[in-house]
Amino acid sequence: MGSDIKKFVNPKFLNSIDVVLMHDLFARHFKDEGLPVAFEGDDAEVRKRMTDYFATPITDWSEGLIADLHRVAELGTGEGMQLILNEARRQRVVLYSEPDDQEADSAPAKHEPKHVALHAYLHHHRIFEAAADFQALRAPTAMAEFRGPQRDVGADLTEEASAAFKAAIVKLFAQDLQGDYCRLGPYEEDGEINLVVSHGAPVTTTPIVAGDREQIITLRAVKYAALRYSSNEGLLRIGGVPRAQQAEVAGIFAEHILGRPGFFAGKDARDLYTLDSITAFGPDFAFQHAFDERILEVRIVAAAADFFAEDEDGEWRYVRSWESKDASGAALRHFKASEVRFGRGWRLGEITFRVFFKSDAKQPAKVTVRLKPPGTLAFRRTRFEKAIHALVARNGLEKDRDADLVVEAAE
Numbered sequence: 128m129g130s131d132i133k134k135f136v137n138p139k140f141l142n143s144i145d146v147v148l149m150h151d152l153f154a155r156h157f158k159d160e161g162l163p164v165a166f167e168g169d170d171a172e173v174r175k176r177m178t179d180y181f182a183t184p185i186t187d188w189s190e191g192l193i194a195d196l197h198r199v200a201e202l203g204t205g206e207g208m209q210l211i212l213n214e215a216r217r218q219r220v221v222l223y224s225e226p227d228d229q230e231a232d233s234a235p236a237k238h239e240p241k242h243v244a245l246h247a248y249l250h251h252h253r254i255f256e257a258a259a260d261f262q263a264l265r266a267p268t269a270m271a272e273f274r275g276p277q278r279d280v281g282a283d284l285t286e287e288a289s290a291a292f293k294a295a296i297v298k299l300f301a302q303d304l305q306g307d308y309c310r311l312g313p314y315e316e317d318g319e320i321n322l323v324v325s326h327g328a329p330v331t332t333t334p335i336v337a338g339d340r341e342q343i344i345t346l347r348a349v350k351y352a353a354l355r356y357s358s359n360e361g362l363l364r365i366g367g368v369p370r371a372q373q374a375e376v377a378g379i380f381a382e383h384i385l386g387r388p389g390f391f392a393g394k395d396a397r398d399l400y401t402l403d404s405i406t407a408f409g410p411d412f413a414f415q416h417a418f419d420e421r422i423l424e425v426r427i428v429a430a431a432a433d434f435f436a437e438d439e440d441g442e443w444r445y446v447r448s449w450e451s452k453d454a455s456g457a458a459l460r461h462f463k464a465s466e467v468r469f470g471r472g473w474r475l476g477e478i479t480f481r482v483f484f485k486s487d488a489k490q491p492a493k494v495t496v497r498l499k500p501p502g503t504l505a506f507r508r509t510r511f512e513k514a515i516h517a518l519v520a521r522n523g524l525e526k527d528r529d530a531d532l533v534v535e536a537a538e
Contacts, residue, residue, distance in 0.1 A: 263351030404523030426456030
């Protein structure tokens with residue numbers, strides 16, 4: 128962690144960053160008369176003093192300064208800068224007001240992503256936090272999904288409900304020594320409620336060599352939990368939360384935001400996906416995608432089948448697995464020449480498929496998806512997220528919730 132910050136605050140950064148920005152950063156943690164770097168004089172002199180300060184062991188830096196630099200580093204990338212610019216445009220905020228700058232929705236050419244991130248962090252903090260939230264929403268590749276027993280259940284994001292949710296989340300995360308810092312960022316998009324929970328991470332200790340001895344610095348970074356709720360479907364997706372806490376987070380959301388305690392506690396709440404349609408069709412199964420003209424091709428690049436045998440007590444037990452991988456898309460078809468025979472103790476356990484989309488680039492955009500029933504649909508969240516879910520549903524790989532409810536009611 129320490130070396131990462133050293134790489135972020137490198138000589139190129141110190142020789143080009145606006146010294147006024149750096150003064151503002153230091154001023155957050157030191158009173159003016161106690162600044163460890165004197166910012167009077169010409170820029171060259173100030174940069175030399177900054178370089179001398181950051182050349183010292185990290186153990187001598189301000190802990191608050193280190194924490195700030197970690198936050199800035201999160202968005203100090205090309206992707207992070209675009210998120211900042213997009214959010215500034217959405218909120219109609221002009222990041223740079225100097226007359227010789229470029230258009231309001233783009234950063235001046237002289238500024239690199241690191242500089243834009245620092246500028247936003249210090250002077251447009253609401254923009255920065257929102258951009259960090261959207262980065263967190265896109266980060267999880269596998270989101271735990273919980274389905275409630277009803278559709279069209281609205282969410283309550285009033286101040287009172289949000290405060291109760293926040294208090295419960297802080298109490299839960301505190302059990303894992305994650306501190307009491309917590310911030311909620313609610314966003315609505317395409318009929319979904321997106322809720323980002325920024326919270327303290329467990330304390331990290333990092334050894335730093337200072338001279339001829341090793342010292343330890345302790346840091347508490349910020350982690351993000353992302354919740355996405357579709358009221359039309361009664362479906363909650365959770366990312367960035369340890370598996371052991373996912374059901375508890377869903378329960379807290381149901382109680383305080385939906386006002387429906389136990390809404391996601393049903394026996395089929397995590398039973399969302401199935402591979403039965405592939406098993407029934409056999410190894411020649413191929414995805415149908417003509418309904419979406421953006422999809423060029425779908426390749427099944429990996430598949431795993433599990434063999435179960437009945438023991439003397441009549442119980443079925445797992446015996447072994449058979450895996451197949453083929454980047455050309457023939458992974459499933461390889462089962463023809465194997466011992467796998469669906470319906471004779473063999474069950475298809477999971478598949479990985481790659482979806483190729485039309486794009487403006489020379490090469491198609493591709494998304495790799497791993498589907499493992501009953502509740503895992505893992506892929507990097509992209510602009511094609513809804514298309515992936517539609518592809519899964521259209522090919523019979525998503526459980527028919529309405530049919531399940533009919534059966535449950537009959538029972």
